[in-house]
Amino acid sequence: MTTSPPPWLPLPLPLPSPPGRTEDEPASGSGDQALDPAELAALHRGRDAGEAAAAWVRELADRQRDERHALALKHAAAGIERASHQEVIPGGDGQLTEELRYSLGADVLLGAAYTATLPDLAPDERLPLVAVCALAAAMPSCVLGDLARELALLADELDAATAAGRAATAATGSAG
Template identity: 65%
Template sequence: MTPSPLSWLPLPCSPDRAEDELASGSDDQALDPVLPAALHRGSDAGEAAAAWVRELAGRQCEEEHARALGRVAEAITWASSREIIPGSEGLLAEELRYTLAADVVLGASHTTGTLPELHAGERAALVTACALAAALPSCVLGDLERELTVLAEVACAAEAGRLATAAGDARALPVPRQRTLGQEHGDPLDCLAYRRVAESAAAAFAAALHYQGGRDEEACA
């Protein structure tokens, strides 16, 4: 994935710009107290998703992959806050749209020759989070409050990604070798328990033979 030229953008922040635009818009919009809350909800959801992507970036051994994912986190934060401008055309900046494309899962593979270190399930969550973030600015063209609520599920995508991360980390742990009950050099208590289990099994078998009328001493042994 070619690095996106986001370096010229200021650091993302809360959707104050969107609220300013809202206040300077039509009287109906300015009097609606629900919209600022929706704007902040979208911004918070985007920041939650970006925080997870930054965790993915911090896990990368390849610096190029780390930087690529860092740009993705920045783009998610920006798209979910400063790009949501009521009264605008609802178009996402080209640089952000490129950064949030599906090939985000390839990281900087064109220069490193490797893929980012992502667990199974993280890729799908990453693409979903990016797609939802990229769609956030367009909600100003419709029912902004309702559509922002739906698109704020970018945070849910990040939570699914965290679950995939936890599952992947667990799978990577070494599997401890289970001790065999009664093993030769095991715990003495294990040996006692093993003998007790063997004695109980032999007694049960002998009782079964008795009630069946059996007299097979070899089978009992």
């Protein structure tokens, strides 16, 4: 196992909306920057894909025997939601906080630190889990390029990775 920070780091979710902005309204770098319909659609698409992926990761968390592994997966799920929605800030720097990078890191496969065990995951669930985390982590950087095109592509891939994970879960008989 790798040397890791504490077994989990708290993620403050949901983040409060800035003054004058509703939670479902995307943030913008400056008040005079209007989002075009394609960008707005991509932001909603990214959020929806992130919520679906996070729901699957929470299902994985719910079946963990070790509560520390369950907590690590729940933090990953919260990080997926945050990275696919609240951190995609048009006009922003496209960077994740260290805390969020940690919760979405490949170490999610190893579970909580200091347990000397691995999370209860079927072999075919591992790759989709890493893919879901990596795709969510990449979403905020779309604000630095072609937001509508890049975020829509990542959202499609996030949906595909989530579908693969759900199929693996169903195939192993591990679902709820």
